[in-house]
Amino acid sequence: MRLTFLGAGTSTGVPSIGCSCETCRSDDPRDKRLRVSILLEHDDKKILVDTSIDFRQQALRAKIDYLDAVLITHCHVDHVFGLDDIRPLNFRHGAMPIFANEIAWTDLRRIFRYIFNPTHFGGGLPQLVPHIVTPNAPFMISENLTVTPVEVIHGKLPVIAYRFNDFAYATDLNFISEESIDALQGLDVLVLDCVRIKPHSTHLGLSEALDYIKRINPKRAFLTHLNHDIMHQRDSNLLPENVLFAHDQLVIEPT
Ligand SMILES: [Zn+2]
Ligand SMILES: [Zn+2]
Numbered sequence: 001m002r003l004t005f006l007g008a009g010t011s012t013g014v015p016s017i018g019c020s021c022e023t024c025r026s027d028d029p030r031d032k033r034l035r036v037s038i039l040l041e042h043d044d045k046k047i048l049v050d051t052s053i054d055f056r057q058q059a060l061r062a063k064i065d066y067l068d069a070v071l072i073t074h075c076h077v078d079h080v081f082g083l084d085d086i087r088p089l090n091f092r093h094g095a096m097p098i099f100a101n102e103i104a105w106t107d108l109r110r111i112f113r114y115i116f117n118p119t120h121f122g123g124g125l126p127q128l129v130p131h132i133v134t135p136n137a138p139f140m141i142s143e144n145l146t147v148t149p150v151e152v153i154h155g156k157l158p159v160i161a162y163r164f165n166d167f168a169y170a171t172d173l174n175f176i177s178e179e180s181i182d183a184l185q186g187l188d189v190l191v192l193d194c195v196r197i198k199p200h201s202t203h204l205g206l207s208e209a210l211d212y213i214k215r216i217n218p219k220r221a222f223l224t225h226l227n228h229d230i231m232h233q234r235d236s237n238l239l240p241e242n243v244l245f246a247h248d249q250l251v252i253e254p255t
Contacts, residue, residue, distance in 0.1 A: 001167060002041040003189070003254045006048075006058035008246040009033025010195055010203075010227040011078035013054070023228040030232035030247035034058055035078040036171050036225045038191070040164060042145045047071060049162060049169055055082025061249070066093055069141060071133075072100035073172060074159040075107035083112060087126050095127035099139075101149070101160050102132055133160060136183060150183045152176050155202035163187075167254035168218075171225050174202050176212055187218035189254035191246065194223035196230060197238070206230075206238060213243060222246040 007013075014033040015024035023031050035052035045068045052058065067089055073079055086096060100108060109116045115126050133139070135151035135158075148163040152173035161170035161180070166188045170176070173193050176184075184190065192213060195203035203225065204212065213221045223239075224246040232245055239245070 001165070001253060001255050003167065003191075003252050004039040004041075004062055005222075005224065005246045005248060005250045006037040006039055006062055007034030007052055007054055008224045008226055008248055008250070009035055010225050011035065011076070012227070014226065014228045016228050019228060021228055022234075023231040026231060028232055029249075030245070032248060033226060034248055037079075038169055039064065040167075040169075042164070043142060045069075045142050045145055047141060047164075049073065050079040051082040051086060053078055053081040056085040058082075059085070064089075067096060070096060070098045071147070071160075071162055072098065072104050072108070073161070073169075074154060074157060075100070075104040075111065076172065079172070080108065080111070083108075083115075084126055086128075087124055090127040091124075095129050097129045097131055099131045099133050099147075099149075101134070101151075101158065103158060104160075105130065105132060135160070136179075148183065150180045152180055165255055167191075172203065174200065174204055174208070176216075181212075181215055184216045184218075187216065188220065189252070190216055190218035190221045191224055192221055193225045194230075194245075195225050196227045197235070198229070210240070210243065218242075220244075222250075222252075 034054040037050045037052040040047045133149040138148040150161040153175040154172045169191045171193045194209040197206045199205040221243045
């Protein structure tokens with residue numbers, strides 16, 4: 001399995017517009033963060049999690065020329081506003097399966113009304129085959145790749161974390177239930193939300209993230225959705241040995 005971090009940044013991206021803090025002025029490429037998204041490749045399958053607002057740039061940078069499926073964690077701007085940019089892949093390969101939970105589908109159909117209730121003919125709309133995911137109801141992308149949706153809470157919003165065999169991606173959350181912690185046991189790699197050092201009302205701060213990592217106990221963990229309070233080199237010494245900050249264009253073999 002091969003995991004590419006297409007973006008590891010919070011909703012504003014880093015640098016943040018108009019900001020002159022130390023991180024936003026940093027020359028370290030690991031401090032340049034597009035909005036969160038990952039590409040997962042396993043055997044011949046390629047899966048995108050979230051069509052971030054930076055999807056076009058991320059797809060060009062990672063040379064994405066094909067996708068088997070798009071999985072959506074939740075319908076917030078930073079995670080879905082690149083949806084229209086899957087059209088070039090549709091032009092070449094046809095309609096694409098897209099997975100999201102019911103609450104995200106309600107918002108996707110409202111926000112992208114022009115896609116789901118087209119009012120005019122032509123114009124090159126995204127071609128999507130919608131699928132609804134249900135927490136703890138696994139589905140197969142291929143014989144060797146089982147995807148288990150795991151519900152986590154982002155403020156008040158139920159968000160879907162996705163487990164792929166023994167790798168899991170859990171972003172945009174500030175609470176994980178006991179049941180979901182159980183569903184995340186036995187991981188080789190966990191990618192987890194950590195928006196900043198201090199606590200936050202809808203995301204994990206660093207100490208909350210490290211507490212969940214202790215309870216979930218993956219072999220390795222990567223923190224993502226990072227804002228400009230976190231400077232990669234300066235703050236890496238705050239992390240235990242098996243935990244790292246993610247960064248854009250980082251490629252790992254999670255399992
Ligand atoms: Zn987000
Ligand atoms: Zn800044």
